[in-house]
Amino acid sequence: MNLEQRIKAFAKLGNFLKQFNTSKIEKNDKSEFNTLFFDVFKVQINRAQEYNGWFNKENVLKAFESWSEALTLKNLNKWTSNYNFNGEYAPKNVAIIMAGNIPLVGFHDFLSVLTSGHNVIVKQSSNDKHFLPLIAKFLEYYNPKFKNKITFTEGKLTNFDAVIATGSTNTARYFEHYFGKYPNIIRRNRNSVAILTSNETQEELESLGNDIFQYFGLGCRSVSKIFIPKGYDFNPLFNALYQFKDIINYKKYENNYDYNKAIYLMSLFKLQENGFIMLKEDKNYASPIATLFYEYYNSFDDLLLKLELESEQIQCVVSNKNYKDFVKFGETQHPKLWNYADGIDTLNFLLTI
Missing domain, CATH: 3.40.309.10 (Aldehyde Dehydrogenase; Chain A, domain 2)
Structure with a gap:
């Protein structure tokens, strides 16, 4: 699977997410593919607050809306155009330890690992563990080559080559102790x-x-x-x-x-x-x-x-x-793909490990 195929898959995801926004939830495509995923996403959106009291419907839809605006062919091509994807390297296994404070807070790391061509091992927060597996299924259905590139785990992380971990300032100390010998990005409270x-x-x-x-x-x-x-x-x-x-x-x-x-x-x-x-x-x-x-x-x-x-x-x-x-005022929750958390260029890190 080349870069163009990966970009097209995420652009397809962005177009799919446009059906879920704060003004309305409306199915725009009657195809079997869309029906299969639209209905299950809609159910999960309506149930999100049962699993996490802070994930009310409005905030979940705001997160979907923000990502639908970011995941366009134009944005994805602009983002990736600043990097060299021509290097010959075997895909590595990159573990991501995600936070769960807001809906899909770890999605940018997930996106970056897969866009770089690596394989992702995801350890989700118990506070936000229902949407990303659905997104993974969407990508795998759209392009079956994703099936061997995405793994979710709730146990101990194993068989990884690099780590991206997000947590509190306290948990960062443990991350540094356990993952310090691997290429890593460790984020703290900000x-x-x-x-x-x-x-x-x-x-x-x-x-x-x-x-x-x-x-x-x-x-x-x-x-x-x-x-x-x-x-x-x-x-x-x-x-x-x-x-x-x-x-x-x-x-x-x-x-x-x-x-x-x-x-x-x-x-x-x-x-x-x-x-x-x-x-x-x-x-x-x-x-x-x-x-x-x-x-x-x-x-x-x-x-x-x-x-x-x-x-x-x-x-x-x-x-x-x-x-x-x-x-600008009002834009903190709408970062561009190239606005990296903590100012650390995640994609450059992934392309150089």
């Missing part, structure tokens, strides 16, 4: 931040709400902290975020809101809050669910230096400033 200057438009602040609330703020690309200038007026931000007020009606989110608010009040922390999100001044990056940390800055240049020094804690930075490493 969070995303936004820089506000008081010059943001209403539309930009509303878009920031998507960066904060999508997936209940559980993703590494979710904005968990904002940097604000001295004397910042919170009213425009709270007004913009009001459209997300219904998130408090989701019981798991409400429970976290009530619990964390009680802790803060008992600890006499000063809060800014509006009934569905709390803003707390804090120098840390990882904020609890239903909480957004904030920190004041004196100068933009000093803040850039701080973020550079602490870059290993940050996944992405949101701002409307014209800076090459910034992400």
Whole structure:
């Protein structure tokens, strides 16, 4: 199976996923192939919340929608055009240890391994283990040559040549101990931040709400902290975020809101809050669910230096400033194929192991 065939398979998958989006679920192709997979995907989407309370239907569909936008022939060709796939090498077995904080969070690694021509051994998180096997079946049905290239395991990883592992900062220590002798990418906890200057438009602040609330703020690309200038007026931000007020009606989110608010009040922390999100001044990056940390800055240049020094804690930075490493408001959860987690070029790693 050559690169062109692999790209066509994932483009076919992207086209299939377009049938599942936040506006509607609608079968566009009446073929037997589509019917076989459409129905089983639809059932799994409707049942996802039974297995993971954070995987409500809206968030699952948002994940599908994001990947359907990414997996086009144009994007896949643009992504792969920057690499040399002409080298002669025997496919290696690459183990992936996946996180499970948001739907399909490990899919990019899965995509990268198969696109590179290697074989993938997947160890899924118990929090997200139902969609990727369906995707694997889809690919195998579309092109039977995938059948010998995809393996799922719940036991001890064996017979692998390289490892991509994603977990917490604590589990990363164990990953380094067990997998340090193999070529590896080991990812730790990271969070995303936004820089506000008081010059943001209403539309930009509303878009920031998507960066904060999508997936209940559980993703590494979710904005968990904002940097604000001295004397910042919170009213425009709270007004913009009001459209997300219904998130408090989701019981798991409400429970976290009530619990964390009680802790803060008992600890006499000063809060800014509006009934569905709390803003707390804090120098840390990882904020609890239903909480957004904030920190004041004196100068933009000093803040850039701080973020550079602490870059290993940050996944992405949101701002409307014209800076090459910034992400636009509302786009943190829509990375391009070439926007790699932790800034590590996964595809280059795979093509050079």
